[in-house]
Amino acid sequence: MLQNVRHIIFDFGGVLLNIDYKRTEQAFVDLGLTEFGRLYSQLQQTDLFDRFETGKIGGPEFIRELKTSTGLQATEAQVTDAWNAMLLDLPLRRLQILQQLQLHFDTFLLSNTNEIHEAAFNKILKAQAGFQSMGVFFDKVYYSHHVGLRKPGPEIFRMILEQNGLSAEKTLFIDDSPQHIATAKALGLQTIFLEPGMTIEDDIFKPKQ
Numbered sequence: 001m002l003q004n005v006r007h008i009i010f011d012f013g014g015v016l017l018n019i020d021y022k023r024t025e026q027a028f029v030d031l032g033l034t035e036f037g038r039l040y041s042q043l044q045q046t047d048l049f050d051r052f053e054t055g056k057i058g059g060p061e062f063i064r065e066l067k068t069s070t071g072l073q074a075t076e077a078q079v080t081d082a083w084n085a086m087l088l089d090l091p092l093r094r095l096q097i098l099q100q101l102q103l104h105f106d107t108f109l110l111s112n113t114n115e116i117h118e119a120a121f122n123k124i125l126k127a128q129a130g131f132q133s134m135g136v137f138f139d140k141v142y143y144s145h146h147v148g149l150r151k152p153g154p155e156i157f158r159m160i161l162e163q164n165g166l167s168a169e170k171t172l173f174i175d176d177s178p179q180h181i182a183t184a185k186a187l188g189l190q191t192i193f194l195e196p197g198m199t200i201e202d203d204i205f206k207p208k209q
Contacts, residue, residue, distance in 0.1 A: 005190060007171040008101060009160060012111035012134070014176035015194055016098075017121055018088035027082035031074045039070075052114045055145035059116045084120040090128055093201045098137040101205070108160055109134055109141040110173075112150045118143060140164065151180040157187050174200065 013019040028036035039046050048069065052062040063079045066072060072079070101107055113121075125131050135141050142160060144150035149159065161168055168188035175181050176194040184191050192204060 003190070004170055005105065005172045007106040007108070007164070007166045009108045009110050009171060009173045009184075009189075010098075010138075011173075011175035011177070011180065011194075012109055012113065012121075013087075015174055015200060016094050016109075016134075017090050017124070019086045020088060021086050023088075024082060024084075024086040027085040028072075031072060031078060031082055033070055033072045035070070050150070053112050053144045053150050054148050055115075056148075059114070062114070062116070080116055083116055087117060087120050087124060090121070090125055091201070092129060094199075095129055095137060097201060097205045102137065102139075106164065106166070107138045108164070109138045109143075110151065110156065110160065111142070112144045114145050118145070151175075151177070152183040154183050154187055157184060157189070161187075174204070 010016060024040075025037045040049050048062065048065055051057050052059075057065070059080075060076070063076050066079065067074065074082075098107065122133055125134065131137075133141075140160075140163075142156065144156070147156065147159065149156035151157075157173075160166065161171065169190070172190045172192065173181070173184040174192045174194060175184070176196075178193060181191045181193045194200070194203075198204075
């Protein structure tokens with residue numbers, strides 16, 4: 001599977017961090033926003049979420065715009081909690097795998113995310129493993145809201161390849177969203193699509209028997 005691979009780019013949510021989009025959708029439904037699933041999902045989202053995930057707006061502005069555009073009657077804390085409801089846990093076995101891979105590969109993290117989620121998953125990481133950020137597990141971390149680009153646009157993939165002098169054909173990209181995998185394939189990267197039910201510890205980087 002790892003044929004001539006020297007560099008590995010990991011997605012975060014759904015690959016390393018366990019997430020459940022339905023939990024956030026239900027949390028917003030419980031707040032009265034019944035159309036949330038139409039606004040945001042794993043496969044698509046509206047312009048508001050795009051701007052949030054590319055850092056064009058910050059957390060407070062995102063919350064204000066979401067409330068204004070939908071008529072949602074909720075506090076900032078309630079919206080933050082509902083938005084973070086999808087973030088679950090970071091299994092320690094996956095972090096151990098990342099540490100082992102660092103010894104043999106150049107490793108990178110590429111995530112469509114935002115400042116509210118970054119604060120939340122850093123708290124999860126600190127509570128579970130004692131680390132302040134995911135940066136300790138990678139050569140470099142690329143969060144969409146920091147670099148102003150997001151998947152599935154090809155620009156963010158090209159940025160990683162060019163900034164780090166990576167050869168596309170020697171780079172493996174692992175993601176759980178098919179539209180992101182499609183872009184990486186088109187650019188010549190090796191890819192693994194993590195289908196529902198698959199995990200990196202059970203299906204990709206299994207311990208040798």
